[in-house]
Amino acid sequence: MFGKLYTKHVCPHIINFAMQNKVISKQREKIIPSARGRVLEIGIGSGLNFSLYDKSKINDVFAVEPDNILLEKAKKRALENNIDLNIEKISAEMLPYENEFFDTVISTYTMCSISDLNSALKEIRRVLKKDGIFLFSEHGKSPDDNIYKWQKRLNPIQGALFGGCQLDVDIQTTLNISKFEFHNIESMYVPGPKFLSYHYWGTALKK
Ligand SMILES: C[S@@+](CC[C@H](N)C(=O)[O-])C[C@H]1O[C@@H](n2cnc3c(N)ncnc32)[C@H](O)[C@@H]1O
Numbered sequence: 001m002f003g004k005l006y007t008k009h010v011c012p013h014i015i016n017f018a019m020q021n022k023v024i025s026k027q028r029e030k031i032i033p034s035a036r037g038r039v040l041e042i043g044i045g046s047g048l049n050f051s052l053y054d055k056s057k058i059n060d061v062f063a064v065e066p067d068n069i070l071l072e073k074a075k076k077r078a079l080e081n082n083i084d085l086n087i088e089k090i091s092a093e094m095l096p097y098e099n100e101f102f103d104t105v106i107s108t109y110t111m112c113s114i115s116d117l118n119s120a121l122k123e124i125r126r127v128l129k130k131d132g133i134f135l136f137s138e139h140g141k142s143p144d145d146n147i148y149k150w151q152k153r154l155n156p157i158q159g160a161l162f163g164g165c166q167l168d169v170d171i172q173t174t175l176n177i178s179k180f181e182f183h184n185i186e187s188m189y190v191p192g193p194k195f196l197s198y199h200y201w202g203t204a205l206k207k
Pocket of ligand 1: 093113
């Protein structure tokens with residue numbers, strides 16, 4: 001009962017607050033200005049990437065977000081940034097768009113929260129144009145065995161507090177298995193607790 005109330009009414013506000021962290025904002029700056037053409041953000045949250053778009057390169061912005069509170073915040077932030085946002089209250093595992101519809105798909109800190117990530121990546125691949133780009137910045141699996149063990153131990157707590165977020169997603173391997181290759185990918189610890197701060201970011205392309 002308390003868990004459900006927390007997830008529905010408190011967690012979205014905590015996510016909105018936590019995602020405005022300076023380190024995360026720096027990560028966003030590394031990838032978001034590359035977005036171009038018709039853009040889709042998956043799990044857009046409260047729309048914290050909008051201010052970093054290079055609007056001269058962008059035609060349309062679409063987004064999916066399953067959480068009501070975050071969706072409303074994203075709509076408000078879109079207005080503040082003069083963005084005409086087409087947003088759907090759905091999950092990324094089944095996208096309502098035709099094949100090869102987008103020039104850019106963006107995932108920032110969403111892959112850790114998607115319950116069926118393989119299905120979502122299959123959908124992202126389907127809706128991305130042949131020469132489209134998948135921009136991502138995510139925290140994930142640490143290369144250090146000891147930290148990785150802690151990530152697995154802490155997963156249940158992290159998941160309960162932050163909307164199902166898992167600490168140990170191997171972003172690079174998962175993208176590879178899902179038939180993406182990398183135009184560029186970087187990974188390292190950014191400032192913060194080690195179990196949470198191993199980051200992967202870059203641009204993936206359809207193989
Ligand atoms: C940590 S937040 C990141 C939000 C945003 N992308 C950002 O960078 O601030 C994770 C987001 O994933 C969303 N989410 C959870 N499950 C999802 C799913 N199956 N499909 C799409 N989004 C999902 C959550 O509602 C939340 O907005």
